[in-house]
Amino acid sequence: MHRTVLALAIALAATALAPLHATDASGVQAMAQQELPQVIAWRRDIHQHPELSNREVRTSALVAQELKKLGLEVHTGIAHTGVVGLLKGDLPGPRLAIRADMDALPVTEEVNLPFASKAKGEYRGKTVGVMHACGHDAHTAMLLGMAQALAGMKKQLHGSVLFVFQPAEEGAPAGEEGGASLMLKEGLFRQFKPDAMFGMHVVSALNVGTVAVRPGPTMAGSDWFRMVVHGRQTHGAMPWNGVDPIVTAAEIISTAQTIVSRKLDIGTLPAVLSFGIVEGGSRYNIVPDKVELQGTLRTFDAGMRQQAIDNLKGIAEHLAAANGATVEEQIPVGDSNPVLVNDPALAARVKASIVTAIGAGHVIEAKPWMASEDFAYFAQKVPSVYFFVGATPVGQDASKAPANHSPKFFLDEGALKIGMASMLQASLDYLGTPRS
Incomplete structure (x- = not known):
């Protein structure tokens, strides 16, 4: 993965939300800005109450509650604790799925935050600290924010959006199934039939304001x-x-x-x-x-x-x-995560959308990343794109930042705005929201 330090030079609009155009960057920036306070509040709450894989009971209840408030069609109990919300636009168009993972890691937090985790959990027969050391709290909060933003423009929205809140990305406990593969096994795509799927991940290897995407093989x-x-x-x-x-x-x-x-x-x-x-x-x-x-x-x-x-x-x-x-x-033991392959044509479209949202100087091509990601199971079924959002504060050397999964992993909340603006632009462009 690139460990690039780029200065953040993006002025995010703080004006009132105007009618959205699919290619109007100020529109998605304003949407992201409008949702940001609530997204930060959700993220901090989830961060303070992390839950291990297949144990995301509180998190999934919060997600389901918020989606129901928006009037979405909500399905719970998928792959144990997974939640799906379906937003149907008033205008015809394709169906896009967007995924966020919800689980935390058996890591004791060492970051001095007022909302730092003090949670404990059971892992391999031992009591361990539990921390959102990989940013899944941010993913969940951002997807809730996007659901809220898109629900507010239902009358303008072409097609439909499937918000997928996935448990157990980090791996199900021994003897259990879980994650993306179990969601598919239980019929997620058979029931909802998305035409494409998007996902993103915050990474400390990039500074806030930088987004990385690539076509083809992306994660090992x-x-x-x-x-x-x-x-x-x-x-x-x-x-x-x-x-x-x-x-x-x-x-x-x-x-x-x-x-x-x-x-x-x-x-x-x-x-x-x-x-x-x-x-x-x-x-x-x-x-x-x-x-x-x-x-x-x-x-x-x-x-x-x-x-x-x-x-x-x-x-x-x-x-x-x-x-x-x-x-x-x-060799191997059990199931293996497949290679995560970004659909080349769709990746080019998503990259162009992100450039529209945050500017060409802030979008780079990711190198193949040796980490694995079970989003790859979804990408085997429908054309998909997965991209990376910088999380390290501007001015700090991202190459020296504590890595994802570290007890010192730190996310600058400016990443939430960048991630939402990027994903909103990519989603609306894909759905074909017309110019007014």
């Missing part, structure tokens, strides 16, 4: 892998009497680094293979009987993904055999 497909190397336990003073799984595990970790550097054509698209868990042994002078390895593979191409998986399996099996050990593999 993610695979979780697990291996257990089985040896034969023995005394650490007599390793020849056993089979050391630690040595084999170390060789697997080391040799696996050649997959990306020597096997994959990363001149075309990037890839990453990382080990995050190495567990084995119970005492300093005992060679254990097994070592467990877990890690992640990130790719942007199905062929590269399969090549990397095949190489990883081959390395593990051959090194284990050479050392007299065996290896048990799960």
